[in-house]
Amino acid sequence: MKIVILDGYTLNPGDLSWSEIEKFGECKIYDRTLPEETLERVTNAEVIFTNKVLISKELMACLPKLKFIGVLATGFNVVDTLAAKKAGIAVCNIPAYSTQSVAQMVFSHILHFAQNISGHANSVSKGEWAKSKDFAYWLTPQTELAGKTLGIIGFGQIGQAVAKIALALGMQVVFNNRSKKDTKLDAVQVDLDTLLSESDFVSINCPLTDENKGFINKAAIAKMKPSAFLINTGRGPLINEQDLAEALNAGQIVGAGLDVLSVEPAAANNPLPTAKNCFITPHIAWATFEARQRLIQIAGSNLKAFVEGKPINVVN
Numbered sequence: 001m002k003i004v005i006l007d008g009y010t011l012n013p014g015d016l017s018w019s020e021i022e023k024f025g026e027c028k029i030y031d032r033t034l035p036e037e038t039l040e041r042v043t044n045a046e047v048i049f050t051n052k053v054l055i056s057k058e059l060m061a062c063l064p065k066l067k068f069i070g071v072l073a074t075g076f077n078v079v080d081t082l083a084a085k086k087a088g089i090a091v092c093n094i095p096a097y098s099t100q101s102v103a104q105m106v107f108s109h110i111l112h113f114a115q116n117i118s119g120h121a122n123s124v125s126k127g128e129w130a131k132s133k134d135f136a137y138w139l140t141p142q143t144e145l146a147g148k149t150l151g152i153i154g155f156g157q158i159g160q161a162v163a164k165i166a167l168a169l170g171m172q173v174v175f176n177n178r179s180k181k182d183t184k185l186d187a188v189q190v191d192l193d194t195l196l197s198e199s200d201f202v203s204i205n206c207p208l209t210d211e212n213k214g215f216i217n218k219a220a221i222a223k224m225k226p227s228a229f230l231i232n233t234g235r236g237p238l239i240n241e242q243d244l245a246e247a248l249n250a251g252q253i254v255g256a257g258l259d260v261l262s263v264e265p266a267a268a269n270n271p272l273p274t275a276k277n278c279f280i281t282p283h284i285a286w287a288t289f290e291a292r293q294r295l296i297q298i299a300g301s302n303l304k305a306f307v308e309g310k311p312i313n314v315v316n
Contacts, residue, residue, distance in 0.1 A: 001025030001307075002065075004045045006033040006053040011072055011292055020300025021049065024307060042066070049299065050078060057083035068092070068306050070299050071315075081316035092302040092313045096157050097294045098286040102233050103161035105285035106203050109231045109257025110150075112279060113201075114143040146170030151199030153192070154206025154234065155181045162203055163187050174198060178206075196223040201231060208235035218243040221252055228253045233285045236262040245271035248278050259285045 001024055009031035012018065021027060025047070033041060033053050039062060042048050046065050048055065051072040057080045060066060069079055071093045084091045112118070119139050123129065129137075150166045152159045155177040163173045163185050173187035176195045196202065202224065206212065216230070217240040224230070230253060232239055241262055247253055255277035261270060264283055272278050286292075298313070305312040 001047060002045050003027040003047040003049070003303075004042050005029045005049040005072075006038065006041065007031070007051050008049075008072075010287075011051060011295060015289065016293055016296055018296065020296050021303060023300075024303055047303065052078060055079045055084075060084060060087050060089060068303065070302055072295060072299060074098075076315050085316040089316075090306055090311050090314055091316045092306070092311065093315050094295050094298045094302075095313060097298055098288075098291040099157045099161050101288040101291040102158050102205075102285040103165055104288070105233050105259055105281070106162050106205070106231055107165050109233075109259075109279065109281075110145070110201055110203075110229070112257065113229045113255055114145055116140045147172070148200040149174060149198055151175065151190075151195040151202045152187075153195065153202065153204045155183075155187075155189070156205070156207075158233075159203075159205040160185060162205060192220075193223055196220060197225070199228060200225065201229050204230075204232040204234045204238055206234055206238070208237055213237050214240040216240065216244065218247070221247045224253050226252060226254070230256045231258075232256070233259045236260040236264065241270060241272050245275040245278070248275040251276070255279070257281075259283055 003021060003025050005021070005027065008029045018027065018029060030041060035054065038053060039059060042063060044065055045063065047068045047070065048066065049070040049072055055069055055078060060080070060083055066089055069084060069089055069091045071079060071091065074093055074095055076091060076093045079091050081091050116139060123139060146169060149172040152162055152173065152175040155175040159175060160183060163175065166173050167186055174190045174195050175187050176190060176192045181189055204216065214237065216238060221243060244256060248256060258272065258278065258280045260283055261272065261280070263270065266273055273280055302313050
């Protein structure tokens with residue numbers, strides 16, 4: 001079986017093993033693949049694994065031996081799944097591999113805003129504590145999370161994992177979700193306007209759809225507390241980035257912690273990297289060692305199940 005991994009570097013820059021996939025046949029691994037390189041690299045392939053490389057209808061039409069496309073992510077919009085189904089090609093994704101890692105990143109941003117560890121540590125490194133007249137000082141307000149309200153937009157597995165951490169820290173949790181969610185968590189489902197107006201921290205953990213693209217815009221931000229913080233580990237296009245930058249620069253909300261942007265890597269003209277009190281991490285919420293290891297294991301399990309005639313995690 002000829003297997004091709006088109007863009008393996010971000011998932012595995014060398015600290016993990018591909019053995020879970022390699023054991024199924026001849027496996028060629030590419031760190032990155034440009035669009036113009038794709039066809040040549042997958043010619044005669046029976047199995048393709050991709051993360052961000054597009055697998056189009058036109059490409060599949062040139063690959064009569066192709067039987068299986070493994071998406072090395074949860075989102076599978078990089079594959080024309082309808083065309084794949086018509087061609088008898090199974091498309092499988094990796095569900096729920098990074099739930100705890102993403103929830104952890106949400107609180108990395110929240111805790112940054114609460115206590116600014118890096119800013120204070122840098123201050124001490126520069127000798128400012130040694131020169132201080134007092135035994136303690138703070139560069140930003142120190143905030144206790146207990147009693148504060150966290151609003152979670154999207155209450156799937158990640159949203160609920162975020163809620164569990166918040167509750168353990170003594171926070172109040174409200175959430176908004178497209179469908180009714182009846183969980184055993186001490187969290188209250190509310191409409192979006194109520195969530196925005198009542199929350200001290202707003203965490204976006206919903207999937208991107210045609211209906212909610214750019215829903216965090218000027219009007220939505222105006223409903224938030226001036227003392228509030230916005231966290232986004234979902235998808236960049238959920239936010240109108242120009243509106244958020246203007247709101248931050250005008251002090252309409254205190255800050256934003258973002259792990260995703262509408263274009264990645266960040267476009268040179270994106271207004272958010274230079275916006276006031278906006279802290280951006282380069283889409284790494286999913287990328288803990290443990291989550292990446294789990295992803296490869298699930299990818300191998302997907303292929304194994306397909307080979308055995310009992311496919312799992314099929315999205316088409």
